[in-house]
Amino acid sequence: MAVVGLSGRLARCYCLRAVRSSLRVPALQLHVSKTAMGASQKDFESAVNQVKLLKKDPGNEVKLKLYALYKQATEGPCNTPKPGLFDLINKAKWDAWNALGDLPKETARQNYVDLVSGLRSSSDSSSQVKPEADKKQAGYETLVITSEDHITKIMLNRPAKKNALNTQMYQEIMLALEAASKDDSTITVFTGSGDYYSSGNDLTNFTDIPPGGVEEKAKNGAILLRDFVDCFIDFPKPLVAVVNGPAVGISVTVLGLFDLVYASDRATFHTPFSHLGQTPEGCSSYTFPKIMGLAKAVEMLIFGKKLTAGEAYAQGLVTEVFPDSTFEKEVWTRLKAYSKLPRNAMRISKQIIRNHEKEKLHAINAEESSILQERWLSDECVNAVMNFLSQKAKL
Numbered sequence: 010m011a012v013v014g015l016s017g018r019l020a021r022c023y024c025l026r027a028v029r030s031s032l033r034v035p036a037l038q039l040h041v042s043k044t045a046m047g048a049s050q051k052d053f054e055s056a057v058n059q060v061k062l063l064k065k066d067p068g069n070e071v072k073l074k075l076y077a078l079y080k081q082a083t084e085g086p087c088n089t090p091k092p093g094l095f096d097l098i099n100k101a102k103w104d105a106w107n108a109l110g111d112l113p114k115e116t117a118r119q120n121y122v123d124l125v126s127g128l129r130s131s132s133d134s135s136s137q138v139k140p141e142a143d144k145k146q147a148g149y150e151t152l153v154i155t156s157e158d159h160i161t162k163i164m165l166n167r168p169a170k171k172n173a174l175n176t177q178m179y180q181e182i183m184l185a186l187e188a189a190s191k192d193d194s195t196i197t198v199f200t201g202s203g204d205y206y207s208s209g210n211d212l213t214n215f216t217d218i219p220p221g222g223v224e225e226k227a228k229n230g231a232i233l234l235r236d237f238v239d240c241f242i243d244f245p246k247p248l249v250a251v252v253n254g255p256a257v258g259i260s261v262t263v264l265g266l267f268d269l270v271y272a273s274d275r276a277t278f279h280t281p282f283s284h285l286g287q288t289p290e291g292c293s294s295y296t297f298p299k300i301m302g303l304a305k306a307v308e309m310l311i312f313g314k315k316l317t318a319g320e321a322y323a324q325g326l327v328t329e330v331f332p333d334s335t336f337e338k339e340v341w342t343r344l345k346a347y348s349k350l351p352r353n354a355m356r357i358s359k360q361i362i363r364n365h366e367k368e369k370l371h372a373i374n375a376e377e378s379s380i381l382q383e384r385w386l387s388d389e390c391v392n393a394v395m396n397f398l399s400q401k402a403k404l
């Protein structure tokens with residue numbers, strides 16, 4: 010089919026999206042204390058100077074908060090154009106500032122002063138003092154990230170959309186993995202909030218057509234996909250999936266790059282690529298045949314056979330299955346024990362196990378992404394996405 014025709018059909022998808030405006034997620038709220046107003050300009054300037062003297066790096070999330078509050082206090086509401094999708098750092102800064110909405114300058118100034126004062130007291134106290142356990146990291150809109158017992162937990166958090174991965178979530182996951190690779194955790198865990206682990210790629214990702222048209226959209230999508238999967242290939246610490254419910258599409262394929270996959274007996278594993286006019290990604294065209302043998306990989310990746318947790322275990326994709334009633338308790342007890350193992354030994358072991366395949370995995374990822382770039386422009390794919398968006402079809 011001619012590209013012009015496809016553009017028109019994708020444009021109609023876009024209209025459908027406008028109609029279904031409930032697909033949008035609420036704006037990020039940064040939870041900064043709002044104590045009594047009244048920090049003077051002098052207090053504010055002094056706080057700005059104190060930030061430079063902090064003994065301990067406060068971490069990226071806090072730096073983003075400080076940036077946003079500073080901009081709000083000095084310039085008012087966010088007034089610059091949103092950076093491009095792939096300008097990750099400036100986009101994170103812009104998002105943090107923009108999330109402050111119409112917060113008055115005076116409140117932002119006070120919140121900045123309060124935040125710096127809190128940082129100073131924690132920075133000044135002895136390094137023996139343990140950071141507050143299970144502290145939620147701010148700055149993420151689609152994820153909830155917590156750190157406790159040397160475990161960084163990344164929870165996909167769009168339960169109303171079955172944790173479908175929109176472009177923002179792909180980007181936030183990349184940022185979260187980058188941060189987790191450098192923090193003091195020993196292992197990193199992915200899980201989902203609500204009844205699903207994840208329903209895979211958010212099909213509304215296909216709808217926002219940029220000025221460059223569908224080809225540009227597909228090209229950007231392929232770059233995003235490639236960068237996203239690269240982060241999993243390169244992740245240096247043990248990576249664990251706690252699959253709390255059904256998993257679909259890309260949330261299943263990347264499991265081949267995880268080091269442990271624990272599943273509730275409620276979980277299912279489904280890669281309906283042919284149904285969607287698409288092809289495998291996440292390196293699954295290589296990892297799945299290797300893990301489960303060619304015959305079973307073909308059933309999943311070409312014919313879209315949905316596996317139960319027990320079947321996924323039998324085929325080696327899942328490490329262990331737990332009854333849903335005791336899933337959380339059993340899994341977290343296990344993970345807390347593992348997280349006490351020596352960090353460097355685990356990291357180096359992972360390197361030895363995974364490094365000789367890395368180059369190959371990067372090449373496979375590049376190839377799968379470029380094939381999908383073409384697929385997304387196909388009639389088969391456009392029809393499948395339109396069917397879903399017009400509520401005619403589900404998996």
Ligand SMILES: CCCCCCCCCCC/C=C/C(=O)SCCNC(=O)CCNC(=O)[C@H](O)C(C)(C)COP(=O)(O)OP(=O)(O)OC[C@H]1O[C@@H](n2cnc3c(N)ncnc32)[C@H](O)[C@@H]1OP(=O)(O)O
Binds near residue numbers: 226257
């Ligand atoms: C060219 C552009 C490229 C863009 C960027 C690309 C980036 C990389 C792409 C990598 C390739 C990945 C491929 C895949 O992951 S393929 C798998 C895609 N997933 C699906 O096809 C699942 C679709 N969803 C369903 O079939 C059903 O929703 C599901 C069976 C999962 C659950 O059904 P149930 O009846 O229990 O619940 P609802 O359908 O009512 O869902 C509740 C709400 O959630 C919305 N939802 C669910 N899943 C998705 C999804 N994947 N994308 C978008 N929205 C989703 C659903 O619409 C409901 O919303 P409303 O309450 O608003 O109606």
